[in-house]
């Protein structure tokens with residue numbers, strides 16, 4: 461039954477996002493941390509909190525320009541099916557974002573100036589959850605096929621979004637993936653308890669039924685030469701991510717028990733898929749140190765807790781962020797404030813302003829035993845660490861397992877180097893504003909082009925690359941642009 465809209469709904473209803481399961485209970489299993497159930501009526505009330513402010517800053521806060529006010533209103537009116545159509549108009553995989561996005565849209569919501577933002581991410585999740593439950597999400601193969609063949613290299617969110625868009629434009633799309641499963645970091649990286657495997661798998665089923673071909677266990681540049689790839693396709697999109705880990709520049713990183721986060725996390729993804737992991741490492745009964753404070757560090761902390769770690773200490777090099785927005789980070793920018801991560805809510809210790817000096821093997825058995833560091837206080841210039849005062853020069857933390865999650869330096873290798881594809885100084889693939897590399901017909905998108913970023917940006921980049929590839933192949937394109945990615949609307 462449609463309901464009347466109250467423009468002051470935000471006064472009637474408090475913000476109530478869907479929320480997470482009890483932190484103490486959830487570390488006993490690998491089920492998703494998110495509450496599985498939500499009530500349609502409660503979410504309709506949340507939709508009513510949208511003030512339809514006229515200048516939807518939330519949409520500019522969302523990298524793909526999701527039509528947030530539209531679907532807030534449709535949800536409020538209980539028109540879930542139209543809300544789903546509006547959501548899919550800008551986002552191929554709204555559950556990828558509805559579960560994992562840090563929701564910069566909410567920081568930019570007009571209500572967030574002096575009240576609690578609309579629970580946008582929860583509404584997005586609810587719409588797409590309902591879409592799957594009701595069977596509204598079905599394959600949409602194109603009515604007609606062109607003769608153009610496109611290769612997508614990499615099956616993360618950027619590659620999958622590009623593939624779906626190009627396939628819907630009628631082109632013949634093949635996705636090449638070096639791993640044994642589709643999904644990029646959504647499958648091997650992000651833990652199953654943050655994003656369940658079946659959510660990627662049912663999208664892959666949809667994509668296959670739409671006519672997209674997947675070639676797995678095939679590393680472009682090794683298993684398939686660049687010349688073979690080019691010979692079989694009219695255009696190529698490099699969507700290989702930016703998974704090269706940043707190295708920790710201190711002595712002791714070659715000791716046993718020290719490993720990059722992206723060696724550790726996929727091992728657990730594989731165990732969850734029922735695969736054996738010969739030589740794999742777990743945190744059981746160990747003193748674990750996680751270096752790095754981002755999403756990857758948090759996922760390591762949470763995984764170590766589920767594996768039965770004795771103790772988990774997460775170390776950040778920077779000072780702890782402020783709890784309120786600083787003056788140089790005003791609304792509607794994404795708020796640079798400290799918030800306890802889901803992983804820290806589950807337990808462990810978090811240390812800030814700790815400058816690692818060495819990893820030590822105290823008994824000479826070749827295995828790490830201790831992390832040595834300075835506790836410091838940093839001063840910053842233009843947001844970068846400039847100078848430090850050492851408060852404690854000899855901080856020692858016991859460590860049987862050190863997980864290094866201090867960021868990524870860019871794509872792993874350059875599979876199309878022999879064709880002349882160049883990388884920029886920062887290691888990413890340089891493109892022009894059509895997302896084309898310096899080689900005609902070779903495009904790049906997602907983390908491979910931007911550097912390590914977010915799922916929502918990867919989807920937006922994949923959509924934009926698809927639109928540019930479509931135009932490259934046919935001279936024009938009806939595929940839509942993403943709002944914030946670098947493609948201006950077609951002239």
Ligand SMILES: Cc1cc2nc3c(=O)[nH]c(=O)nc-3n(C[C@H](O)[C@H](O)[C@H](O)COP(=O)(O)OP(=O)(O)OC[C@H]3O[C@@H](n4cnc5c(N)ncnc54)[C@H](O)[C@@H]3O)c2cc1C
Nearest residue numbers: 614616617618638644645680700701906907913914915918
């Ligand atoms: C642990 C972790 C947690 C994260 N959590 C979040 C989060 O909560 N929210 C969020 O928004 N973002 C998160 N991110 C970031 C997000 O996962 C990435 O920004 C996003 O996956 C990038 O998508 P992509 O398609 O560009 O690349 P990827 O997802 O990295 O996919 C690239 C794919 O290319 C394949 N590939 C590479 N080289 C080749 C080759 N030569 N031939 C064939 N295939 C190749 C790779 O195997 C991979 O499957 C997280 C990242 C990590 C590492």
Ligand code: SF4
Nearest residue numbers: 522557561563565581
């Ligand atoms: S994709 Fe992210 S930023 Fe965009 S509406 Fe969803 S939660 Fe907000």
